[in-house]
Amino acid sequence: MITLIKLEITRALRNKKFMFFTVIYPSALFLVIAGTSDTTSLVPHTHLTMPLYYMVAMASFGSLTAVLMGNSERIAKERESGWVRQLRLTALPGRGYVVAKIASAAVATLPAIVVVFVVAAAVKDVRLDAAWQWLALTGAIWAGSLVFAALGVAIGYLASGDAVRPLTMIIYFGLSILGGLWSPTTSYPQWLQNISDYLPTHAYAALGQAIELGGAPHTKDIALLVGYLVLFAGAAAWLYRKDTRKA
Amino acid sequence: MPGAVVRLAQGCPAGTVTSVMPRPRPLTLPGRAALGEAWAMTATTAQSAPGTSAGSGRAEASASAPVVAFEKVNKSYGSMRAVADLDLTLHQGETVALLGPNGAGKSSTLDLLLGLRTPDSGLVRIFGTTPRQAIEGGRVGAMLQSGGLMEEVTVQELVRLACDLHPLAHPVRQVLEEAGITDIADRKVNKLSGGQEQRVRFALATAGASDLIVLDEPTTGMDVSSRQTFWAAMRAQARQGRTILFATHYLEEADEIADRVIVLHRGRVLADGTSAEIKAMAGARRISFELDEPADEAGLRALPHLTGIEISGRTVRMRSSDADATVHALYGLGVYPRGIEVAGLGLEQAFLTITDAATAEEAGR
Numbered sequence: 001m002i003t004l005i006k007l008e009i010t011r012a013l014r015n016k017k018f019m020f021f022t023v024i025y026p027s028a029l030f031l032v033i034a035g036t037s038d039t040t041s042l043v044p045h046t047h048l049t050m051p052l053y054y055m056v057a058m059a060s061f062g063s064l065t066a067v068l069m070g071n072s073e074r075i076a077k078e079r080e081s082g083w084v085r086q087l088r089l090t091a092l093p094g095r096g097y098v099v100a101k102i103a104s105a106a107v108a109t110l111p112a113i114v115v116v117f118v119v120a121a122a123v124k125d126v127r128l129d130a131a132w133q134w135l136a137l138t139g140a141i142w143a144g145s146l147v148f149a150a151l152g153v154a155i156g157y158l159a160s161g162d163a164v165r166p167l168t169m170i171i172y173f174g175l176s177i178l179g180g181l182w183s184p185t186t187s188y189p190q191w192l193q194n195i196s197d198y199l200p201t202h203a204y205a206a207l208g209q210a211i212e213l214g215g216a217p218h219t220k221d222i223a224l225l226v227g228y229l230v231l232f233a234g235a236a237a238w239l240y241r242k243d244t245r246k247a
Numbered sequence: 248m249p250g251a252v253v254r255l256a257q258g259c260p261a262g263t264v265t266s267v268m269p270r271p272r273p274l275t276l277p278g279r280a281a282l283g284e285a286w287a288m289t290a291t292t293a294q295s296a297p298g299t300s301a302g303s304g305r306a307e308a309s310a311s312a313p314v315v316a317f318e319k320v321n322k323s324y325g326s327m328r329a330v331a332d333l334d335l336t337l338h339q340g341e342t343v344a345l346l347g348p349n350g351a352g353k354s355s356t357l358d359l360l361l362g363l364r365t366p367d368s369g370l371v372r373i374f375g376t377t378p379r380q381a382i383e384g385g386r387v388g389a390m391l392q393s394g395g396l397m398e399e400v401t402v403q404e405l406v407r408l409a410c411d412l413h414p415l416a417h418p419v420r421q422v423l424e425e426a427g428i429t430d431i432a433d434r435k436v437n438k439l440s441g442g443q444e445q446r447v448r449f450a451l452a453t454a455g456a457s458d459l460i461v462l463d464e465p466t467t468g469m470d471v472s473s474r475q476t477f478w479a480a481m482r483a484q485a486r487q488g489r490t491i492l493f494a495t496h497y498l499e500e501a502d503e504i505a506d507r508v509i510v511l512h513r514g515r516v517l518a519d520g521t522s523a524e525i526k527a528m529a530g531a532r533r534i535s536f537e538l539d540e541p542a543d544e545a546g547l548r549a550l551p552h553l554t555g556i557e558i559s560g561r562t563v564r565m566r567s568s569d570a571d572a573t574v575h576a577l578y579g580l581g582v583y584p585r586g587i588e589v590a591g592l593g594l595e596q597a598f599l600t601i602t603d604a605a606t607a608e609e610a611g612r
Contacts (some may be wrong), residue, residue, distance in 0.1 A: 003411040011399045081395025089361055089382060090412040091388045167402065245365070 001096050007117040008104035012070065021069065022112045026062030027119040030054050033182075035125060045186040047213055051124040053184060055116060056208030059141050061181045062112030066203065067149035070105040070170055074135055075156025076164035079243065088244075097114045098240065109145050113138055133211055140207045140217065147225050152231035157239035175201040276300035284290040312375030314339055314459050314490045315360060320369030322355055327353035331514040333369070333381075336472030337492060339458075342485045344501035344508045345494040352514035354392060360492075361389055362407075373459060381459075388457035390448035392464045396436045403432040406450050413455030425483065426450035427476055441468030446477065453484060458577075460484055462493040466500060478504050487555050512605050532570035532591055535576075537561050546580050 005137055009232050012018060036042065037050035075098075117134065120126040128134060152173070159167045176182055178192070179201025185193050196202050203221040210217045315337035322330040330352050337343055343404060345353050345413045358364040359371050362378030373381035381387050397405055406423055410416040423429045426449045431439065439447065452460055465481070474497075481504055485491050495501055501508050502522045510518040510525065518525055539560045548556060552569040563584075567573040570589050577584060 001412075003408050007397070007400055007404055007408055008405070010434070011397070014399055078395060078397070082391060082393040083389055083395035083397055083400075085363060086396070086448075088363060088392035089391070089394075090386060090409065091414055092381045092412050 001092065001100070004092065004096060004100040005103045008100045012104050018070065019108070021110050022037070022066040023115055024060060026058040026065065026112055028205045029061070030058040030116055030119060031123060033058075034120075043184045043186065046184065046209070048209060051120055052212050053125050053209070055120040055124075055126055056137065056212060057181045057205055058142070059113045059116040059137070060144070060205045060208060061176055062116055063109040063141055063145035064148050064172070064176065064181070064204075065191070066109040066112055066150040067102070067105040067145045068155075069162060069168060070108060071101050071149055071152030072155035072159070073164055073169045075101060075153060079157070080160055084243075088190050094244065098153055101153065102146070105149055105152070106142070106145065109195050110138075113141050128212065129214055133214070136211045137208050140211060141204075144204045144207055144225060147204070147229045147232060150229060150236050151200075154232050154236040154239055155244050157236060175199060178202075179205060181205055198224065200225060203228075212221050248291060269582060312570070313337060314341075314374060316370070316375075317356075318370040318372075320366045320371055320519045321357060322364065322366050329514050330359060330366070333514065333516065335509070336586065337459075337490055339490055340485075340488055342481075342505050343493070343506050344505035345492060345511060346496070346501045346508055347494075347511035347517075348496055351511040353496075353511055354414065355491075355514070356511065357389075357391075357461060357494055361387070361461060383414075385416075385455050386457055387459045387461065388413075388452040388454065389461040390445075390452040392467065394448055394451075394463075396447060398435075398437040398442065400436055401433050402428055402436060402439075402447055402450075405436055405447065406432075406454065406542045409451040409454035413457075415456040417453075417455055422454050425453060426481060427480060427499065442470065442473045445469060446473075446480075449477070449480065452496065453507065459490045459492065462491070464494055464496070466495070466497060479582050481597075501536060517605055532567050532589055533564065534567055534570055534573060534587065534589050535562070535564040536587040538563065538582055538584060542572075543580065543582070546582075547577075550576050550580075 034051045034054040040049060043053045044048055074083075084097060088094070117126075117138070128137075152168075155164065155171065157167055178196050179199040180196060181201055185196045185202065188196065191202075203224040206221040207217040207225070210221070277346070312446075313336045315335065317333050317335035318485075320330055320333045320335075321328070327354050330492070333356065335356075345356065347353050355364070359366055362371075362380060362382065371378060371506055374386055378387070397408075400408075403419065403423065406428075407419050410422060417425075420429075423432055426446050428443070428446050431443055434443075436444075437531065445468060449462070449465060452462060462481075466477055469477060478500070481491060481493070485504075493500075493505075505522060506519065508518075508522045508525050509516055540562060542558050542563055544558060547558065547563060547565070550556075550565070550567075550573050552567045552573050553565055555566040556566055557564045574587070574589065
């Protein structure tokens, strides 16, 4: 089990394309979007500056990329190639494969978060009031990524072959944009904001924003994320069992 | 078990002997009726004995459950019946070939055996336990025809993973060596040829001291020489007292390494015996010749011991379970056959004859 997790992590770190999209891409995007903005004006209807807003948005986006893309496509591919079947002929417990996938995605998530923070602090001079806020931010974004890891597993067992990439992309971009990771939802029409308020990505980014303002995350956002976690993990477990019966 | 031997020596009827039966065991032929009178002679109705065969070197196993037991197992996919009332017992130390064309139910049978699928009805047991329990205990090593490999890792890393997951693991180096992949240990898994991939799969199946090794079409994609090397690796595993079950449609392969061949057809056991017995069953020899004048069909078809005949103009090809008698009778017809050739049939031909006969009988129903 430990060997499988280690091997999954080694693979993830070796995959240059994957590492580029999870670690470099969010930071690059942060520089593109927040790079030209001034550091004092606030994002409309919030108390956050542009760099602060986008730092959390891009860190969340980076972890979303790592866990969603990392899990869904790999699981679908390995289901198809028969590797999952071959693993079922070992003494590895049935859940071991999924646990190893989530663990390795979580390891790739951490650098994605930290690199965005470092770039934001170095280039855009982002400062927080207290040191605990950095740690809390990292912890919250890292823990929150579990919700999307479960979603990635569910997609991996739902779709197969050619369908998995487009499906993942639609969900990935849909959640990123509608949830306000790329641009503040306050600029959206009201009806879209109403939808956005209930998306997991919106609640996910809101965790970080609350911490940046020096407070605790809102109960509503936490409840929403826990609800989505239960939903996605339940779907993943159900699809996994269905797939196992089908072999 | 001296008691059983004594009973044998006293001439107990074969049907009552259930404890010891030396190999090769009597041929069982569930589909015998389908195959014509010609080879009723070679078939017996004795049931295979659940005792263990000699030479396994694992005395403690002789008193316990058979390695593999299928009891009245059924599996359908929609309206397709993949496995039909299958009864199957494997004993310690046997090397068994599961032979059949595509769609005969080989892969389904192995999936059921390994617990990848659950039967609609019936019971599958490995060493008396469920397949999953046997796998978790490290008693089964298996490679699948469709068994993909983890990509972006080296051969050695993958084999190390298999060893770590096996409760009775061998050292990584030994596994690499026995599978003949030491030289490609540092190669990336996704950069291997088809034959090399098969050997890596074999390494995964033999990562530990499993009592049963299951291989689904193990030499697919190999050339002749690597197939020979691979067979040597399989034989080495068998010599260590392991029970080996492999599915194949390479009939040469069954002939070469198996000491027991089970022919599957439409999810049923069509024949079960040594490869020599299977060959004997289907009409051992092929006779071909030319005639000076158009053949007297009725006369030729009435020849004794024929199991098949094909007449095209003056060329005649026939199969016979007793070529000497057939040829003798042929001269008795008063014809003059030219260029007469009598040749033994390979297992492949034997096998085609069996499955054709079964298909024809089903169609005739």
